[in-house]
Amino acid sequence: MSGAEDKIVQILRMTGPLTGGELAARSRIDLFTLWRTCRTSSRISSRIAGRRFLRLDRNVPGYARLSPSIGREFTTYTVVGAAEDSGRVEQRAGELEEVTAEISREKYALARETIGSVLGSLPESGEIIERSCFVIAGDIVHSMAHRARRPERSTGKPVRGSDLDVVVVTGEDLAPVAVAALGRAIYDRKHFLLVHPRYREELDYLIKSLERVRNQLGFDTFERMVASKILHEGEFLAGNPRLFQRVKEMLEDKGIPEKIAALSGRACRVRRQAEERLLELSSELEAGGDRDLFRTREESLEGMY
Numbered sequence: 292m293s294g295a296e297d298k299i300v301q302i303l304r305m306t307g308p309l310t311g312g313e314l315a316a317r318s319r320i321d322l323f324t325l326w327r328t329c330r331t332s333s334r335i336s337s338r339i340a341g342r343r344f345l346r347l348d349r350n351v352p353g354y355a356r357l358s359p360s361i362g363r364e365f366t367t368y369t370v371v372g373a374a375e376d377s378g379r380v381e382q383r384a385g386e387l388e389e390v391t392a393e394i395s396r397e398k399y400a401l402a403r404e405t406i407g408s409v410l411g412s413l414p415e416s417g418e419i420i421e422r423s424c425f426v427i428a429g430d431i432v433h434s435m436a437h438r439a440r441r442p443e444r445s446t447g448k449p450v451r452g453s454d455l456d457v458v459v460v461t462g463e464d465l466a467p468v469a470v471a472a473l474g475r476a477i478y479d480r481k482h483f484l485l486v487h488p489r490y491r492e493e494l495d496y497l498i499k500s501l502e503r504v505r506n507q508l509g510f511d512t513f514e515r516m517v518a519s520k521i522l523h524e525g526e527f528l529a530g531n532p533r534l535f536q537r538v539k540e541m542l543e544d545k546g547i548p549e550k551i552a553a554l555s556g557r558a559c560r561v562r563r564q565a566e567e568r569l570l571e572l573s574s575e576l577e578a579g580g581d582r583d584l585f586r587t588r589e590e591s592l593e594g595m596y
Contacts, residue, residue, distance in 0.1 A: 295318075295320050295324050295325070295328050296328050296332050296334065296335075298318055298320065299314065299318060299320070299325070299328055299329065299332075299335060299371075300332075300334050300335065300373055302314065302317050302318055303335065303371065303372050303373045303376070304373045304376075307372065307376065307379060308370050308371065308372035308376060308379050308380045308382075308383040309370070309371060309372070310366065310367065310368075310369065310370055310371075310387065311325065311326070311329070311365035311366045311367070311369045311370075311371060312366035312367060312439070314329075314371055315366060321575070322362055322365070322366070322575075322586075323362075323569075323572075323574065323575035323578075323585065324574075325365070326361065326362065326365045326585075327569070327570060327572075329365070329369075329371045330570060331570060333374065334373065334374050335371055335372070335373065335374060336371065336372050336373065336374050336376065336377040336380045337369055337370065337371045337372075337380065338369070338370050338380050338381055338384035339364060339368055339369050339384070340368050340369070340370065340384045340385070340387040340388040340391065341359075341368045341387075341388055341391050341434070341435050342433060342434075342435060343357040343358065343359070343364070343559075343562070344357065344358055344433045344435070344524075344555075345357065345358070345520065345551065345554055345555045345558050346358035346558075347513065347516055347517050347520055347554070348583070348587065349513050350583045350587070350588055351561075351583055351584065352580070353554075353557060353561070354513060354516065354554070355554040355555070355557045355558040355561065356558050356561065356562065356583075356584055357558045357559065357561075357562045357584075358430075358435075359435070360584060360585060360586055360587050361562075361565070361566065361569070361584055361585045361586070362585050362586040363586070363587075366439075367437050367439055368387065368391070368435075368437075370383045370384040370387060391434065391435060391436065391437065392434045394436045394437060394438055394452070394453075395430070395431050395433075395434045395435065395436040398431050398436045398453060398455060398492075399427060399431050401455060401490075401492065402427050402431070402455040402457060402494075402528060403427075403528055403529065405455065405480055405484065405494065406425050406457065406528060406529045407529070408480060409473070409476045409477055409480050410529070412476055413469075413472055413473065413476055415466075415468075415469040415472055415473075418465065418466065418469050419465065419469055419473055419530070420529070420530055420531065421531055422461065422462040422464055422465040422469075422531065422534070423459055423460060423461040423462060423465055423473075423530045423531065423534065424459070424460050424527065424528075424529070424530035424531050424532070424534040424535040424538070425457060425458075425459050425527075425528040425529040425530045426457065426458040426459075426460065426521075426522065426525035426526065426527065426528060426535065426538075427455075427456065427457060427525060427526050427527075427528040428456040428457070428458060428521045428522075428524055428525040428526075429453060429454055429455075429456030429495075429521075430453040430454070430456075431453065431455070431456070432524055432525065432526050433524075435453075436452060436453040437452040437453055438451045438452035438453075439452050440452070443485060443493050446485065448485055448486070448491075449491060450485065450491050450492060450493045451490075451491050451492060454492075454493045454494070454495040455484075455492055455493065455494045455495065456495050456496075456521070457477075457494065457495070457496040457497075457528065458496070458497050458498075458499065458521060458522065458525060459473065459477075459496065459497070459498040459499070459530075460499060460500070460501055460504055460522075460534065460535075460538055461498065461499070461500050461501065462500075462501055462531075462534055463500065463501055463502065470498060473498065474498055477494070477496050477498075480494065481493075481494040481496065499518075501534075501537075501538070504518075504522065504538060504541065505541065507519060508541060508542065508545040508547060509545075510545070510547065510550055516554075519542065519545075519547045519550075519551075520547075520551055520554075522538055522539075522542060522547075523542050523547050523548060523551050524551075561584070562584065565581040565584045565585075568581055569581055569585060
């Protein structure tokens with residue numbers, strides 16, 4: 292490791308503190324070696340900005356892992372510097388947290404503006420606003436949104452970081468024709484945000500009835516667990532706040548917050564144990580099942596690292 296360590300320290304002394312991703316680009320050292328060296332060297336100071344939160348992943352035993360992944364956390368949310376430069380590392384990490392929070396606010400505002408544009412285009416908007424609620428979820432609600440370029444899953448087109456994750460819950464009395472019109476309008480806006488050079492954003496949305504929400508709160512399959520978690524974490528974006536509150540009360544009645552808390556605890560233990568094992572390895576090829584915690588399969592396919 293000494294050769295990699297010497298190279299990293301030399302770069303950091305020349306440049307000052309860098310994010311893990313910036314260091315990876317300058318050093319051309321593979322991500323696993325870079326992460327392990329920065330974590331174990333007494334000559335390198337590091338600070339993680341932001342927070343970790345629960346993600347459900349069918350590729351992980353028990354489904355529960357922490358997000359960001361170890362690799363994403365290092366490249367996007369970790370600042371490293373020479374040990375003697377720890378003060379500037381702390382300062383840069385604080386600045387990174389502020390930038391991440393600002394990106395999250397901007398993406399929230401864009402999601403709100405997007406839904407406003409959708410509703411403004413529909414003659415049924417009054418009925419939809421009264422009989423549905425729009426919920427924002429994902430990285431944004433954790434103030435952990437980022438702008439790292441990645442390909443959108445269905446088209447391969449590059450997008451700017453975190454999705455705009457929106458769930459629409461419709462009441463039992465919303466006419467099917469209004470639901471259909473809403474779906475078409477959101478889809479059109481999704482395409483606009485994806486291809487317009489000013490945006491290049493991915494709008495990931497789902498429209499579901501209150502009855503479907505009720506059924507998903509059984510929390511007995513992976514899909515139902517994901518649906519429940521999204522609504523538990525989600526924040527009100529638009530529509531009828533009374534319907535949103537009703538959804539939150541349904542979650543409480545089914546004990547979803549307690550179930551999510553238990554999964555979060557499991558994910559924290561799994562992450563801690565995985566990091567301890569990974570730090571003992573000399574190569575990512577030896578990681579076995581822990582590789583899905585170091586970089587998710589989706590991130591591996593994206594070739595992000």
